[in-house]
Amino acid sequence: MFDAASFVEKAVDDVKKQVKGKAVIAVSGGVDSTVAAKIGSMALGENLVAVYVDTGLMRKGESEFVNRLYGGMPLRFILVDAKEEFLDALRGVVDPEEKRKIIGEKFIRLFERVAREENASYLIQGTIAPDWIESGGELRDTIKSHHNVGGLPTDMALTVVEPLRHIYKDEVREVARYLKLAVAERQPFPGPGLAVRILEEIDEEKVDIVRRACAVVEEEIDAAWKSGMIEKPWQYFAVLLPVRSVGVRGDVRAYGYTIAIRSVDSVDAMTAVYSKLPHELLEKMATRITNEIREVNRVVYDISDKPPATIEWE
């Protein structure tokens, strides 16, 4: 079986051996990067610089959350505001793989910049097994390029260190609980952020719509979980579809967007089943989304498993 204590001991040791001098770590506020940061700080202390990039594609309230989270850790924390840079780079891009590659490259260029200023030549990442498996290469087909693997430019100047490379999310959570990190039970959030929850081209308006819809889904499912109505699903969010349909609001014709709600149960993200949520809960989310977000007048629920679907839509 998996033993978190011996995993941590070995991982800290490995980071000490691999990193000479200073390292930067890419953090997102999620479980993987927070565990990697903790292991990194146990190995390197003040020689570790944590960098959080606000891409403008984050969940509601995420930057404030991350600020609080890293405020308490013994490392250097830097927040980079790159909202405009990311949105500009993604303008007009429709292909999901191209989106992921652009985001991956942008991240690395920002980390390289910080690393130069900090005089660090290593980049620690919270890459876990499904990230590199699904990113493909050699024999393996590319399912989707995870921003921290498949999106890496070939000419990058930093040496990558990945202490979690051979473990899965459920094991990362065990490590997080062992290390008493507050993020242990947080649901996964994709590296490219809300960009992959907006099908086709993205812009500020669509980011705002999907962020608000995701917040409704999170609030309602968290509340249902806390009240004992449901078990906590693995991952739950909203996707903005590039489909408009006719509706009626207050006796007036409406022509609005469609939101798909996705909620799945999984252990390791390598296989997943859709959550059998009660209809009352689905209805409540649909009502809130169509009432609170003027641009949306239709909500659908995604009932596909992985495979053949994947968890996120892009």
Place this chain on the structure above:
Amino acid sequence: MKVYVIDNGGQWTHREWRTLRYLDVDAEIVANTTPLEKLNDADALVLSGGAPRIGLEERLGNTDEYLQHAPCPILGICAGHQYMARFFGGECEEAKVPEYGKVEIEVVERDVLFVNVPEKMIVWESHNDEVIRMPPDFVLLASSENCTVQAMRHKRRPLFGVQFHPEVEHTRFGKEIFMNFLQEAR
């Protein structure tokens, strides 16, 4: 116990490694081009799945050598299963009805691979190709509605093939099937 997972590029190769590790096996993933003499401490081999049509390739790395000369039990999964069938004279082609995700299989022959599991069980699938004719020296162990050869074994040697994926979390009795296979290696 030492088990090598021969990597044919499947999405779940690493899951096979993990399942074996959880069963306290010293598991190691190696390329399918690894010469057999480098695997001479193996107590068993697992041939992983792979991208579409991999199981239909003329040659799959050094798999011929493993199937012919490895003295230990071998479990072929998905593409590994299909290649095993073809190597021993069976036939594979693109499935008329491919299966992805949840499927029910039924055990037709209660061989060592299927002890301590129910007759009907939910397994997870992800295949575009399938075995349409088993090799002459093999017996059928399990079937599903749309794919007859879900599991097979060699009549004399400890060589097993499964079309489904016992290594993923959602295959209900996957761990038991691996444990049954490992019994053959003891």
